[in-house]
Amino acid sequence: MKSARNIYFPERITNNSQLVFTQSGLESNNVEKILVVSESHLSEIKKPTLELLSHAKQMGLDTSAVLIGDGVVGQAEVLAGYGARTVYLADDPSLGFHSTSVYTEIIHDAVSQSGATQLWFSASESGADLMPRIAARLGVGAISDVTQFSIEEHEITARHPAMSGKVIQECIFEKDGIRVLSIRGGSYEIGPAEPATANIVKMSVPEKDMRAVVREIVAETTEGIDLTEATVVVAVGRGVKGEEGIELVRPLANLLGAGYGATRGVCDYGWMAHGAQIGQTGKKVAPQIYIALGISGAIQHLAGMIGSKLILAVNTDPEAPIFNVADYGIVGDLFKVVPILTEEIKIIRSASA
Ligand SMILES: Cc1cc2nc3c(=O)[nH]c(=O)nc-3n(C[C@H](O)[C@H](O)[C@H](O)COP(=O)(O)OP(=O)(O)OC[C@H]3O[C@@H](n4cnc5c(N)ncnc54)[C@H](O)[C@@H]3O)c2cc1C
Numbered sequence: 001m002k003s004a005r006n007i008y009f010p011e012r013i014t015n016n017s018q019l020v021f022t023q024s025g026l027e028s029n030n031v032e033k034i035l036v037v038s039e040s041h042l043s044e045i046k047k048p049t050l051e052l053l054s055h056a057k058q059m060g061l062d063t064s065a066v067l068i069g070d071g072v073v074g075q076a077e078v079l080a081g082y083g084a085r086t087v088y089l090a091d092d093p094s095l096g097f098h099s100t101s102v103y104t105e106i107i108h109d110a111v112s113q114s115g116a117t118q119l120w121f122s123a124s125e126s127g128a129d130l131m132p133r134i135a136a137r138l139g140v141g142a143i144s145d146v147t148q149f150s151i152e153e154h155e156i157t158a159r160h161p162a163m164s165g166k167v168i169q170e171c172i173f174e175k176d177g178i179r180v181l182s183i184r185g186g187s188y189e190i191g192p193a194e195p196a197t198a199n200i201v202k203m204s205v206p207e208k209d210m211r212a213v214v215r216e217i218v219a220e221t222t223e224g225i226d227l228t229e230a231t232v233v234v235a236v237g238r239g240v241k242g243e244e245g246i247e248l249v250r251p252l253a254n255l256l257g258a259g260y261g262a263t264r265g266v267c268d269y270g271w272m273a274h275g276a277q278i279g280q281t282g283k284k285v286a287p288q289i290y291i292a293l294g295i296s297g298a299i300q301h302l303a304g305m306i307g308s309k310l311i312l313a314v315n316t317d318p319e320a321p322i323f324n325v326a327d328y329g330i331v332g333d334l335f336k337v338v339p340i341l342t343e344e345i346k347i348i349r350s351a352s353a
Helices: 047-058 075-081 100-114 125-138 243-255 264-268 299-305 334-352
Strands: 033-037 062-069 086-091 118-122 143-146 148-152 155-162 167-172 179-183 199-202 232-236 259-262 289-293 310-315 328-331
Touching: 033 047, 033 100, 047 062, 047 118, 047 179, 062 075, 062 100, 075 086, 086 100, 100 125, 118 125, 125 143, 125 179, 143 155, 155 179, 232 243, 243 259, 243 334, 259 264, 289 334, 310 334
Parallel strands: 033 062, 033 118, 062 086, 086 199, 118 179, 143 179, 232 259, 232 289, 289 310, 310 328
Antiparallel strands: 148 155, 155 167
16 A cells, blocks of 8 residues: 555655855854744743754754744743753744744844754745745745755755645755755654753844734634644544534544544534645645544645555545555444453553553
8 A cells, every 4th residue: 555655756856946045154164054933822932942942852953942022931941951051042022923034033143143044934824824935035945844864075965745745845055055944743753851051132122014014812712732743643523524524533633542533524614624625725734643533545635644654544435546545444433443352452452451
């Protein structure tokens, strides 16, 4: 089943307008200096930020972080614990709400002060907003939504799903200069934290940009675990047939401590909130385990979950395209399979308790 997972690898694609660098930010001593843009929610640093720091640490890179917000100073220690030696801190009441222009200014300043050779964002809404602006300001290219990359003597080879996940592009930077990447959450593991104290560099806070003022953030109505941070995702398609089916699957998601997501079909019918949608026009997830129930496997859906480490699919149709990307498949009726799966997991859990 797995053979079709990475549908094909095209020849190495280099898109000069996107990938060529014009500035040199590399140090002569060849040490990569990574600046990770930290993201947090409700006073907690988001998992993708910790994944990036852990990955940099595991690769033995010289890592710093830029931390922006209101009352976030306490998070500097956490960033240090995951490997940030220096934290460029902008902590101010005016920074409580995301501001594209003000955040751009601060990150740009942190790049200059840190002498970073690489700038890593999470491939989140915030990353998608800020990364291109900063890359443009630095006069360099950027690679977005990376799911895997390697660094060899300053050369980055980064892979990311393109064309709704139909192909995996392999991208390189053609000239020296700061490398700007956004990396999909779940692509790398979070390592253990160690007690550490960061060197804190306080950043000046630019004037508020009056062209666009965020007055309020309305939280999306999805409940439970954030899909983009979940280790396990249970997702349903139109095969659930309605709200009753959604509720039949929910205990399985709860039991696994999983994020509960859906296809666009399910969200368009109003069976689940639009915040639960996974895919090209929804959330991008890369959990350790993705359980697809009654999902056909349209490319627009695959675009949001193809980076999952292990995919289990349940579908009545043996020809459903989801089986082309699944590691394990059950041809069967989810209304029969899900209660059995749930019971079996409960038995295994209680036996090992
Ligand atoms: C521009 C654009 C953007 C889009 N963006 C997204 C996106 O972000 N995310 C997304 O998901 N879609 C997106 N779509 C829609 C996408 O093309 C598909 O229509 C959608 O993903 C199909 O959803 P589905 O798998 O739930 O439904 P279907 O394709 O109808 O599949 C339902 C599946 O359930 C199976 N089934 C039926 N009954 C059972 C049962 N009892 N037990 C087990 N299996 C059963 C069927 O065999 C079938 O394979 C987009 C489309 C467009 C044009």
